[in-house]
Amino acid sequence: MRVLVTGGTGFTGSHLVRRLLNMGHQVRVLDNQPGLFHDELKRLGADITIGSVTDRPLVRRLTDGCEIVQHMAAAFREVNRPKSVYWNVNVEGTRIVCQAAVEAGVRRVVYCSTQGVHGNVDHPPGDEDTPIEPEDYYQYTKYQGEVVVNQFVDQGLEAVTLRPMAIFGPGDPARFLMIYRRVAKGRFIMAGPGRALYHPLYIDNLVDAFLLAQDAQGVLGRAYLIGDEEFVTIKDLVLRIAKAMGVEVQIVHVPFWPVYAVSALCELVYKALPGEPPLFRRRADWFRQNRAFKIDRARRELGYDPKVSVDEGLRRTAVWYRENGYL
Numbered sequence: 001m002r003v004l005v006t007g008g009t010g011f012t013g014s015h016l017v018r019r020l021l022n023m024g025h026q027v028r029v030l031d032n033q034p035g036l037f038h039d040e041l042k043r044l045g046a047d048i049t050i051g052s053v054t055d056r057p058l059v060r061r062l063t064d065g066c067e068i069v070q071h072m073a074a075a076f077r078e079v080n081r082p083k084s085v086y087w088n089v090n091v092e093g094t095r096i097v098c099q100a101a102v103e104a105g106v107r108r109v110v111y112c113s114t115q116g117v118h119g120n121v122d123h124p125p126g127d128e129d130t131p132i133e134p135e136d137y138y139q140y141t142k143y144q145g146e147v148v149v150n151q152f153v154d155q156g157l158e159a160v161t162l163r164p165m166a167i168f169g170p171g172d173p174a175r176f177l178m179i180y181r182r183v184a185k186g187r188f189i190m191a192g193p194g195r196a197l198y199h200p201l202y203i204d205n206l207v208d209a210f211l212l213a214q215d216a217q218g219v220l221g222r223a224y225l226i227g228d229e230e231f232v233t234i235k236d237l238v239l240r241i242a243k244a245m246g247v248e249v250q251i252v253h254v255p256f257w258p259v260y261a262v263s264a265l266c267e268l269v270y271k272a273l274p275g276e277p278p279l280f281r282r283r284a285d286w287f288r289q290n291r292a293f294k295i296d297r298a299r300r301e302l303g304y305d306p307k308v309s310v311d312e313g314l315r316r317t318a319v320w321y322r323e324n325g326y327l
Helices: 011-022 038-044 056-063 083-104 137-154 177-184 203-215 234-245 256-270 281-285 296-302 310-323
Strands: 002-006 026-031 047-050 068-071 108-112 159-164 166-168 187-191 200-202 223-226 250-254
Touching: 002 011, 011 026, 011 038, 011 203, 026 056, 038 047, 056 083, 068 083, 068 203, 083 108, 083 137, 108 137, 108 203, 137 159, 159 203, 166 203, 166 310, 177 187, 177 234, 177 310, 187 234, 187 256, 200 203, 200 310, 203 223, 203 296, 203 310, 223 296, 234 250, 234 310, 250 256, 256 281
Parallel strands: 002 026, 002 068, 026 047, 068 108, 108 159, 159 223, 166 200, 187 250
Antiparallel strands: none
16 A cells, blocks of 8 residues: 655654565655655655645645555754744644545544653553643644644544654664763763653554554544553663663762753753753753553554563664664
């Protein structure tokens, strides 16, 4: 079948595109930048268009003739990025994609949201009924994208929402790389005791969920939290990454609140400077916020079963980083 993948040259999207192509599907990709894997995906047979999901005529043209739309294009969080960018891409862009899907007779849309819509989980593990409490504008607009999707579901569109945990794996040039690099130095500065809970999601497990969501029955308008088999403390995550890399790491604990204060100051200073500050509050929050969930609904209704363990995923990621010169 023919599938449109928005955001398909990025880390997550490129893995899905590869899998779809290997399964014999025709894949159209829409992304606003070539990304690391543009040439590889082209060689594999992907039809790639560089453009934006805010371009209504372009989205309508690319959607025509598609049976499935996997919508994961998003304005991801960056410090000092205007709020209008998040709204235009994450909310209005989602509206444009859904409207095009209706007009083109697409069978199903799978929308990629984020576990971040739940914010900090006060009583972990949470689930899909945990209160929606986004803590930044990116998370807020991703949830408003869910609202848009369900408005179209009410009008007859087949659509499903996935809320992924902390995605990692080969091909990720950013998300976990900072942790790996700090571990590789043998000394990891931990703000606070390291007891905050974190829920990793290996990329192959997430791709499995996207594919299941294309065809599962009785799931329209539903949202599903997608994560690995287990969640861990951030201190345990650091130690597991060290084990995956075959290195020793010393964890040095420092008080959290001075780190948070410095983060806020960095953000303020960098408002007048180009680039992203080396430390900011969202990064500091990683040391104290609980992000841990049950995946029971996805197991029960999608048939989701994370096949790659956290430790195996961390090992594969370490291998990729080393083979590609990131470590």
